[in-house]
Amino acid sequence: MRDRLVILGAGGHGRALIELLRDLPGHEVVGLVDARPPAAPVLGVPVLGDESALPGLLAAGCRQACIAIGDNAARLAAGARLEAMGFLLPALCHPSAILARSAEVGPGAVLLPRVVLGALARVGRLAILNTGAIAEHDTVVGEGAHVGPGAVLAGGVRVGARALVGAGAACRPYVGIGEAAVVGVGAAVVAEVPPGQSVGGVPARALR
Numbered sequence: 001m002r003d004r005l006v007i008l009g010a011g012g013h014g015r016a017l018i019e020l021l022r023d024l025p026g027h028e029v030v031g032l033v034d035a036r037p038p039a040a041p042v043l044g045v046p047v048l049g050d051e052s053a054l055p056g057l058l059a060a061g062c063r064q065a066c067i068a069i070g071d072n073a074a075r076l077a078a079g080a081r082l083e084a085m086g087f088l089l090p091a092l093c094h095p096s097a098i099l100a101r102s103a104e105v106g107p108g109a110v111l112l113p114r115v116v117l118g119a120l121a122r123v124g125r126l127a128i129l130n131t132g133a134i135a136e137h138d139t140v141v142g143e144g145a146h147v148g149p150g151a152v153l154a155g156g157v158r159v160g161a162r163a164l165v166g167a168g169a170a171c172r173p174y175v176g177i178g179e180a181a182v183v184g185v186g187a188a189v190v191a192e193v194p195p196g197q198s199v200g201g202v203p204a205r206a207l208r
């Protein structure tokens with residue numbers, strides 16, 4: 001029997017997760033919930049209302065949820081709310097992702113198509129590795145962090161909780177990116193990024 005699953009968030013990341021789940025055997029998407037529910041189905045998936053619909057879904061046997069919220073802090077907060085209600089947050093890895101056997105992926109984390117995880121890479125709870133991102137050997141992606149499409153974390157890079165590494169950015173081996181820091185699209189990170197700092201450019205410098 002397939003696991004019944006609800007998606008929280010009907011925006012762009014929600015649409016990405018609908019497509020991901022269509023390629024994953026073992027899950028049946030029962031619908032979407034959103035704080036501002038769209039009037040029409042999204043990619044053919046019914047919209048079930050806002051979070052007030054969740055207890056009824058749980059009671060009806062839908063025990064799994066995935067959190068499709070792009071804002072990193074909001075995604076973690078929503079994950080905690082749903083876990084407290086009793087939902088399970090499965091890790092979702094697209095079948096085209098390539099994972100080293102020693103890589104670890106935490107609950108609620110999402111690996112979109114063509115992600116690569118190297119040896120001993122660790123991906124935290126509710127983190128996102130977006131399409132084509134590469135997290136090389138010994139990298140650590142903190143909980144609720146987001147590594148954007150095509151970004152490359154060279155070996156040993158540490159991405160702090162809730163940090164965002166923008167699309168196409170590249171990070172030198174063993175640099176650390178602080179909690180809630182932002183690396184702009186296309187940046188080349190060659191030195192530590194302090195917590196909460198936004199950086200961009202080649203080499204990456206602090207942005208105003």
Ligand SMILES: CC(C)(COP(=O)(O)OP(=O)(O)OC[C@H]1O[C@@H](n2cnc3c(N)ncnc32)[C@H](O)[C@@H]1OP(=O)(O)O)[C@@H](O)C(=O)NCCC(=O)NCCS
Nearest residue numbers: 148149165166167182183184185186187198200201207208
């Ligand atoms: C870094 C980023 C967050 C800044 O966004 P913002 O706060 O809205 O900033 P602004 O666009 O107002 O730009 C502020 C300044 O930074 C510069 N800047 C913005 N992004 C930059 C980047 N990636 N590299 C270099 N400079 C950048 C702008 O040119 C501007 O400079 P100015 O003040 O001299 O004109 C955003 O540009 C970015 O790269 N986000 C990553 C998004 C992403 O890849 N998400 C993945 C999910 S699919």
